[in-house]
Amino acid sequence: MKFNDLNKQYSAYQNEIDAAIQSVIKSTSFINGNEINLLESELADFSGAKHAITCSSGTDALLLSLMALNVQPADEIICPAFSFIASASMVSFYKARPVFVDVSPIDFNIDVTKIEEKITPQTKGIIAVSLYGQCADLDAINTIAKKYGLWVIEDGAQSFGAVYHGKRSCSITDIATTSFFPAKPLGCYGDGGAIFTNDSKLANKIKMLRSHGQKKRYVHKYIGINGRIDTIQAAILRVKLKYFENEIERRQQAAELYLQLLDGKLLLPEIAEGRESVWAQYTVMLENRDQLKENLTKLAIPTSIHYPIILPKQEAFQDDILKDDEFEVASLLSETVLSLPIHAFITEEEVKFVSKSLIESLHG
Numbered sequence: 001m002k003f004n005d006l007n008k009q010y011s012a013y014q015n016e017i018d019a020a021i022q023s024v025i026k027s028t029s030f031i032n033g034n035e036i037n038l039l040e041s042e043l044a045d046f047s048g049a050k051h052a053i054t055c056s057s058g059t060d061a062l063l064l065s066l067m068a069l070n071v072q073p074a075d076e077i078i079c080p081a082f083s084f085i086a087s088a089s090m091v092s093f094y095k096a097r098p099v100f101v102d103v104s105p106i107d108f109n110i111d112v113t114k115i116e117e118k119i120t121p122q123t124k125g126i127i128a129v130s131l132y133g134q135c136a137d138l139d140a141i142n143t144i145a146k147k148y149g150l151w152v153i154e155d156g157a158q159s160f161g162a163v164y165h166g167k168r169s170c171s172i173t174d175i176a177t178t179s180f181f182p183a184k185p186l187g188c189y190g191d192g193g194a195i196f197t198n199d200s201k202l203a204n205k206i207k208m209l210r211s212h213g214q215k216k217r218y219v220h221k222y223i224g225i226n227g228r229i230d231t232i233q234a235a236i237l238r239v240k241l242k243y244f245e246n247e248i249e250r251r252q253q254a255a256e257l258y259l260q261l262l263d264g265k266l267l268l269p270e271i272a273e274g275r276e277s278v279w280a281q282y283t284v285m286l287e288n289r290d291q292l293k294e295n296l297t298k299l300a301i302p303t304s305i306h307y308p309i310i311l312p313k314q315e316a317f318q319d320d321i322l323k324d325d326e327f328e329v330a331s332l333l334s335e336t337v338l339s340l341p342i343h344a345f346i347t348e349e350e351v352k353f354v355s356k357s358l359i360e361s362l363h364g
């Protein structure tokens, strides 16, 4: 059993993916070209955002977004204490300060009731990570941002395709970013990412920043980076995007089966009302997590810990942390979370085997 079976997925679409790769090679348009334009318009259609701008990774999507928003040294940016490092580390990359906020024990996303107490005159924006495939409480976050004149970025690296009160992830905030890292719900065969916005001025600026701030060939308006996605990756993503809705449904069916089999036996992920997860991860909470993980490994069941160390405890952020800050929920999650295998091609038998083994292990 695989944690995320990309072989099965490739077999399902092999003819189309091989043809798409061959077609780019034959065209020799390895950078930019029509595939990129088509993918960007398909991503915008799918997400409901006005503009989708592809780029080289989910990390570069955050880097470019913060560049477009003109983040300056000493600016304070609100970030969740429990997440992958990329969003907070890109803030630090600009010598701005990530100000960590604890997360909610319900959806594991930033706790919206704890944001306002961290806002100061230096605060410029909020980065809301939509963790494990479920959107953060974006309406509440947008309302707080409006009250204090802040911008909002949704880091939708794990939530592209998710639904929040009728809208798709990546269409709801000033800017949103996603990752096409191979293991993501929509993944390519290398690194890739995208930025989404409804603001045409910002979209224009981000497009320039992605190509060394270039207005037209060799005329540069801004300092930027080379942050483009490869055209071969775009061609692969266009094939996968056609099947993405179906894959989301299959992930949701697998999550539903886990719920049926495990409900009442351990702490399961909860999806808030009005939201639909894409189940980038199926993450449960277990008191004796490390021992149970070991037991599952012995049965050849792969699991993963997202994430074992909270961000404020990472050495990389030690200059940004106030000594008396506490992150009770984030700390508890870092000690108890365990992600079980989930992907669009997992079989019922596999979900049943994982669930049965986990229950037996709990009582053994």
Ligand SMILES: Cc1ncc(COP(=O)(O)O)c(C=O)c1O
Pocket (backbone or CB within 6 Å): 057, 058, 059, 060, 083, 084, 086, 087, 129, 155, 157, 158, 178, 179, 180, 181, 191, 192, 193
């Ligand atoms: C929440 C989150 N943000 C950002 C990223 C960074 O994406 P990438 O690996 O494409 O740079 C990831 C990827 O793991 C992620 O999970």
